[in-house]
Each structure stands twice: as structure tokens, then as C-alpha cells.
Amino acid sequence: MGYTNLERMLSNAKVEKYAVGAFNIVDYSTTRAVIKVAEKKKSPVIIQTSTKTVKFYGYKHIVSWVKTLTGDMVIPVALHLDHCNDIDIIEKCIDAGWSSVMIDASSYPLEENIRMSREVVEMARPKNVTVEGELGSILGVEDDLILTEHDSHLADVESCVRYLKETGVDVLAPAIGTAHGVYIKTPNIDFGLLKEIAEKTNIPLAIHGGTGLSPDMFKKCIESGGVKVNISTNIKHLFKDALEEYFEASTDYEPIKAIQHLETRVMEGVGDLIESFGSANRA
Numbered sequence: 001m002g003y004t005n006l007e008r009m010l011s012n013a014k015v016e017k018y019a020v021g022a023f024n025i026v027d028y029s030t031t032r033a034v035i036k037v038a039e040k041k042k043s044p045v046i047i048q049t050s051t052k053t054v055k056f057y058g059y060k061h062i063v064s065w066v067k068t069l070t071g072d073m074v075i076p077v078a079l080h081l082d083h084c085n086d087i088d089i090i091e092k093c094i095d096a097g098w099s100s101v102m103i104d105a106s107s108y109p110l111e112e113n114i115r116m117s118r119e120v121v122e123m124a125r126p127k128n129v130t131v132e133g134e135l136g137s138i139l140g141v142e143d144d145l146i147l148t149e150h151d152s153h154l155a156d157v158e159s160c161v162r163y164l165k166e167t168g169v170d171v172l173a174p175a176i177g178t179a180h181g182v183y184i185k186t187p188n189i190d191f192g193l194l195k196e197i198a199e200k201t202n203i204p205l206a207i208h209g210g211t212g213l214s215p216d217m218f219k220k221c222i223e224s225g226g227v228k229v230n231i232s233t234n235i236k237h238l239f240k241d242a243l244e245e246y247f248e249a250s251t252d253y254e255p256i257k258a259i260q261h262l263e264t265r266v267m268e269g270v271g272d273l274i275e276s277f278g279s280a281n282r283a
């Protein structure tokens, strides 16, 4: 299948009861490591980019990494833009070749969220690009936006039903109690709410803040209707820890060896998550 959007990938996951990992890459090496381990595990995979990463490297470069690395692979690989409320950036990603985008207008009133999300769907549809939207507010740090417990509210089912009907987005990220960043205490995830949204909407649901959740929590998220799990903080930690580990143990000046070590560590970490999500051997 190779380079594709989220449609078939997530509808298959929904039917077969597993989740596809969406990994926020930070450079070429992490992109390569994620695609390599997904191919090794015969798993569908989503390469995800924050707007910060897109701005840093530029639109065309990231698309060319992913398309070149995917080549004629059999596994489905998507390139998805994570949380973005800037329609201009979303349009540039779609034009550059992203296969999927997220419009996160969840900080606006519902009417405005619906209006902006619909605008993105209308822009994406003719180019066969899938769209993820968000309802409620997910805690923690996303790029430079910080949401504390004080600002948080979970998604409500009625609004989800209305939002989906009026926008036509392909994937929904409802706030269910997970958070971005590192969990200081065990998150209080509302699995009942997730399940109710899944039953009433029948749409693929994305779980944000996957870093730090236990394999048991992943299992419960999947049983309750989650089919996409976002992993960002974990990749950042693997990146820093792997390079520190390499340079502390070596006296050489061999960047390629350090990068090889980084790729090995990312492949191990992402490989374990792919197993937890049950997406191995599904491609």
C-alpha cells in the first residue's frame, strides 16, 4: 500500500480491534527509525509532525523524507500534521503532500470549531487528505500551548455527535482525561466516555497523550474504541537519552555511530509500542 491517508488504515484497525501508532518525529533519523521498525513488524504506521517541526525543516523536505523512505513498501505509511489551528499552515501541508492533517480549534467555542473544521475538510477532501478534529481540551503542553487542570474539560457526547455531523471530519480526538507530556500521577481516563462516544458516533477515535500510559491502559483504550494513539514525548526522551548514552560511553567523534545508536533505541521503543497497540502483522 505504501504512502496513504488514514481512512483504510483506521477503518481496518476499528474492525480488527487494534490501534495504529502516530509517532511525532523530530528529524530524518527518527523518521527513518519509525518507518524501519514498522516495516520489520509489518505494521501500519503514522508519521506525525508538530507545527514546530514543520516550520523548522520546511514543508517539502519532510514530505520527501517520508515518501522516499516509504518507497514501494507494502505497509501503509501516512504523514499527519498534529495539532494545528492555523489554516494557512494546514493548507501549505496539504499542498506539499501531507496525506492527513489535524485541525485543532478545540480552544474556540463549538460554533467556531465547527466552522474552521468544515473549512479544512472542504480544503482536504478534493486532495484525498484525511482530517482529524478535536473536542474538549487535552491537558499539558502541545508546542507552546500549555493547558493546566484548571482549563481542562472533557468532550461531551452531544457536542461530538453534532460536530461530526456538521464538519465531516474523518477522525475525532475527544478529551477523555489523558494529557500531553509526562504524567506526574496516574491519569484518570474516562473509558466509559470514550466508549459512549465510539458507540454514538461510529468514527475512528484518536487517543492523545499516549506517552507513559501502561500496556493495560492502551488495551482498555482500544477496547473502548481508540484506534490511533499519539506518541510524542516518548520520542523526545528516546532522542536525548540515546545520544547522551552514546557520547558518555564513547571517546570517538563518529556522528554516524551515534545516529546508528539513536536509530536502534528509537526502533526498540517504537517496536514495543507497536506490540502494545496490537498493530504488528496487520499490514
Ligand SMILES: [Zn+2]
Residues within 6 Å of the ligand: 083, 138, 142, 180, 208, 209, 230
Ligand atoms: Zn495531542
